[in-house]
Amino acid sequence: MIKMKRFYILLFFCFSVLAANAQIGLGGGGSSIVGRISGKVIDSLTKKPLEYATVSIYRSGGSAPITGVLTDEKGNFKLDNIKPGAYKLGFSYIGYPTKIVDPVTTTLSKPDLNIGDVSVAPSAQALKEVQVTAAAPLVENRIDKIVYNAEKDITTAGGNVSDILRKVPLVSVDMDGNVSVRGDQNIRVLINGKPSGAMAASVADALRTIPADQVKSVEVITSPSAKYDAEGSAGIINIITKQKNMSGVSGSVSGGVGTRQNNGNANINFSKNRLSLSLNLGGNYTWPQTSKTDFYQRIQNPDAERPQDLLNDNYAENTVKRYGTMNSASLNYDINNYNNISSTFRFNQGGFNLDGNSDNHQINYLSDTDVRFQGITTSKTTFGGFDWSADYTHKFKKEGHEYTVSGQWSHSSIKNNYLYRYSAVNPNQRGDNDGINNEYTIQADYTLPISKLLKLEAGGKGIFRRLSSDYNIFNDPTGGGLNADPNSFILDATNSNDYKYDQSVYAGYSVLTFNLSDKYSLLTGLRYEHTAIDGEPIGTPQEGLVPFSSDYNTFIPSLTIQRKLSATQTVKLSYSKRIQRPSLQFLNPYINRSNIFSQQVGNPELEPEVSQTVELNYNTFIKSSVINLSVYYKHTSGLIEGLAETVTDEINGNEVDVTRTTFQNVGSNKSWGASFFGSVNPFKPLTIRGSVNAYTYSPVPQGSSVQFATNTGTYVMLNAFLSAQYDFGKNIIAEAFVIQNSARRNIQGSNPAFSMYVLGIKKQFWDKKASLGFNTVQPFQEHLSFNQFIKTPTLDQSSKTKVPFRSFGLTFSYSFGKVKFTNPQQKKKGVNNDDLKQGDQGGGMGGGSGTGGGR
Template sequence: MKKITLLILLISFTAFAQRTTKDKPSKITLTGKVLETKSKQPLEYATLVITNTNTQQVIGGVTGAKGSFSIDASSGTYNIKVEFIGFKTKNLGNYNLTESKSLGTILLSEDAETLNEVEVIAEKSTVEIRLDKKIYNVGKDMTVKGGNASDVLDNVPSVNVDAEGAVSLRGNENVRILIDGKPSALVGLTGTDALRNLPADAIEKVEVITSPSARYDAEGTAGILNIILRKGKITGFNGSVNLTVGTPDMLRVSPNLNYRTKKFNIFSNLAYSYRKGPGNSQSFFTNFDDNGIISDYRNEDRTFDRKNNNYNGSLGVEYYINKKNSITGSFFYRNSKDDDIATNKTTFYNENKVFTDNEVRIENEKEDSIDKQYSLNYTNNIDEKGQKLTIDLQYSDSDESEPAEIIVDGVLSEQNSQTTTSKDRLLQIDYVLPIGENSQFEVGHKATLQDLNSDFRVRDAFGNPLPNDPSNAIEFKQYIYAFYSQYGSKIDKFSYLLGLRTEITDIDLTVFTTDQFKEKNYTEWFPTVNLGYEINEGDNVSLGYSRRLRRPRHWFLNPFESRSSATNVFRGNPDLDPTFTNSFDLGYNTRISKFNLGASLYYQYSTNIIQRVSTLEERDVNGVLTDVTVRQPVNLNDEDRYGFEFTTNYNPTKKIRLSASFNYFKFNTGAFTYVYTASNGSQITTELEEVNNSSWFARFNSRVTLPWKVQWQTRLMYRGPQSDAQSDREGMFMANLALSRDLFKEKASLVLNVSDLFNSRKRESITYLGGRNNPSSISEGAFQWRERQITLSFTYRFNQKKKSERSGRNGDFDGGGEGF
């Protein structure tokens, strides 16, 4: 790497000396672009070596982010070569240059012999800008070492992960999460919670897609987060092993092994982890009678004692049939065993805050889940111009069992169980047709079929149904058939990508215990427009539009009630309808020397937004009429959401790397009257007033190299306060700290990481049940999913050298994507 840097400096100095010569020949300019042969992706930092055949003087230059170059020279005869780390040097021969000339598109092929010098894990986190997405390479982010996928996402600009693990993009929680471009068993039946079991070391990069093109699923009104897993790129046998220990109790072993030859690439990501996850929550309720006078108080303190044993592994084989065709098969397996104890201490007070009663309710839930996924991919690079056909087949099988015992004041009260099975099938076909040098047409089809069954049983201590039996069983079927086409082109500095997608949705929901049958069938069209203009090599502007939707997931439709608390429950709503959103995004990116800046303005208009609403219902609890809080997702009115964000990177020296991001958003939701039918058949009306509110969040990240090559990384995050129709949420601050040192001639790394340094990652809020103007109850609460975590992580790499990976492949528009 040092030799290449010196060569570039020498070339630059020689070129400068030539330009200052007094009697110089006429000036000419060489232009062109350097691309990778197979993917047609631009190669940034490729070096052009231009040698004068008469004087043997050397001039040259380096390609920019788009793979393009523009080099000034004097007229004469030159030998021209193009070099790039890990690729075969291309000698273009001799040229007699008397006037400016374009060398056109130069294609470089990977060199299998020199690939051993390219490290799989990039030295630094980088950002790649595409017309329809931003790609964040995880790199050597120390604050996620020993962590999981949720920790990685929480470190990506524009993304937040709250105290419960819910992922949001620009403040909107309806974000679609994909693995390697497709729905995956890694996400599991429980949504984003399952990401906590995916180790961070298995992730290579995250694609943030706020203005998705027609190639992507229309699901996710906020956009898409696509997690790309690592796959070996080095010939021979190589890999790494990570061992992490921590407090609260935590142990993780995760080897990543890879073997590659000219015909085969065998890759694997394995992990075993054991961890305890202590958490807590507090809720204080002030209840009012019909005249608005305080009737009583209730305090609930919960502690969560979680134990998790998790094993997951993936094994894949890629077979290169020939230079143009390859087939990849992979298998994923996860077995997760949880033992969770939730202790809920409830204290009751009268209107004068005088103690009247108390109750200790313990839920001991054991969860055993097995997820399996089989994937098959066929890729045919039909010609060197970029014509490409890909076919994906995927089958997933998930089985989850959750038996639970509920003990009230030391006596067994309930024996509950829930079993959920899901079978998912996927077929996807994509075809890419280049038209000329700068245009591309794409067409594709995708079918996603899900069959899910969930059986929830509630029994008393003797195995008998309760008087008002809350048990239920559902059958959920969701079949989605999608077709799309899109056309992209570049005219000089202007790029555009226009697409149209249609999705045919068939949903059947059967609730057996109440003999309900819900059927929703609809066909919708989703146009997309992405425009880009390259002002110069370092500045570009983009404009995107897309129409998207949010389909209710099965756990939002299932009407069963949670049982960990008798007075604070959640239940699904089988009457939910999808949310539709029109999104606009205007972006600007600039690069000035060591400083990078990205800025975006965005606007979203959504109809039938889905939001959780809390109501107060009077029920018989242990023979006493008690106010019970019932939370349920409902369709509210339309919502306008708009905001802006900034992301910056500044590297003043090789030893200091700084980055920051800031996001501000404002939203408006109309007033809404919600009518809820209580368990006794009575109607409860809740008036939700209009919401016109804003919020913001900011991040700052620094990495400093200390003496003795110790690296120190600090990450700070603050999320501003936010309000909705029923609640006010306080701001939240969090800090992570990490120290790292490479060992054994940089074959190993030792990382000390403190996550949530000040133990401040808590959600604090006030909820007004029944509406803000005339509440029937006010709840003040705080929730902490997990407490401060300290980990020590050791990683050993074998047959991997410590040179930076020079990917740098920034396309004008993505022609095929990561399996989309």
């Protein structure tokens, strides 16, 4: 009875409080008269409205906000249900210091007050961001990153993430979809600050499965601080998907139909009180694309008595069909003002089918044979998985004082089945490759603003990767040629393999941020990581293969100093150290003989790459024009590259010289570079943007790699981008852009150059809730050519590939729902695994990205 009595008293008290709150408006008791405070927030320089700026209301002289709203697309705001009294208003916007207006007074006789235009000046230091244009910023420069706002870009509609990344400053994407930053592919790609199992399977293929319409922005972090994982020598690319902070129900549908690629995307958002739910469905499908390749390979034996022993010359046509889907569900709940929980489940699935035929010419000088034969190739690759993360954040009463505990499980799988059949010479072969990757992560982060001048960040983390690769190869014992029955093939136990690979990383970090004065700020930190690796061949391994284990410690310091030169100029000096761990693709010691004349093998004794970068950055802006210039030096030791050499192998009972590529720590590389980004409005409707990044490749081979290295000079490479956007008025916008990436050198040859241009136009209507657009890629050129070569003392190899790129497409989008914007929640930290050398196939040695891209 006593407990029930207490319960009823508590229930009565709660209802009394609710009833009291219902009777008195914002501001306290007294009269029931309530009113409104309204106004408009504008940029003090450009006089343009600030869209979605935060407006907070306090009691006059108070420090705790009572409530707040966001400005609309015209900069207007309204604070309703305001009791007469004296208040303080705070106006904040990313890249702008908070402006305070105190007091703002309403009375019983005049409860409604319009304070008119509130001018907010941009931050001279640009500690948060510097907008490229006031009305519609496409590229932003922040203290630790460059941000590309993809939702502002009309020419990527109907495409995929690869199309977006081709336009991001400092980033380049080759014909196979491989991504690099400042020419370095050793990057980590994240989605909303977290790793994805899809990226572990194949980064290039996973990026093609994400529709461009799902992406809000792309962040490029070239000098990560110690709070980021040490992995990724070139830095981090973080893809931010569209997430809105609203109450009510809303959604959108978008997509594109084209001559090469079709995309669709739909999302729905629900938010009420402290609960929000977001669902997103997206996918794409490409029409069959046929590429044509001329391949030439001349293998020489160093023995002077037979200086040349094999020549392969063939022409191939390969038709590829791709598909992909990326779906997600996110749940966020604010328990109260100090505690928040959130969870996200992301599912991905994709793949591609390849059908090819080839005409081959082979001359064997040892056996004095000259053979011409045909080949038929079929392969099917599928990849997919899920990411499930959960975060808990606790905030203390002191603003910015909080800790976060996060966990994530990422699962991915890749399957690659292929069948090679030849009319003569080459052995027919069938392969089945199944790879599994499970990654478990737990981390904790703590932030403490010690004072206005000093902030402390610290945390710990554990990453546990469990990978396996089951690779079975079957050979044709009948010599059935092009009509061979693959069901009659028998298992090749020597070349088949089953391999397990475990990697555990334990890390801790501490970062200090100092605001030394109005002109100087300092960010410094130290990170420690311990890595433990175990590899084990299963079953009957190839001769000489044994289990291996290794572990190593890494200390990662970071330092950034920023100085304000004037109201519009900032200079920044930074130092960062990064490592690049080799993963299963580089470590698996089994010989991959899927292409008998061009084999590949991993190296379990590989050590991680270690790179150190010093960068000087200068940024200035005048009204809507921005210039950002960086010069940098990067030294990489333990450089990991594949070295091709000539070896003798047995084919059909005969000894033949073939090439075998082994991953090795080939030496070091010294790279000087400079990057430039600029944006200018020569007149109001026209905006011109451009970026150039030039850098050197100057390898210094060491050890056994010296005899195989042919590119030992200093080579200059670059990637460049130029765009022009014109606003015709009446919600019609047109844009054109062109991309140029030079060939990328390696220690034995080069990878292909890449260039393309795109034109697009978009019309918005129904109060900008809907749009129709038209895009075209390479309208006057059907194919692009890509040339690649490798040259060693015993090998001369080249390939010339023509890939279809010309396309025409229509895009559409429609947004629906009646919503009310609320104060945006602070971005949760969550899991953030920034590691593994890009290009890893994670679950196995099979798979591949194929060729093609675009729309």
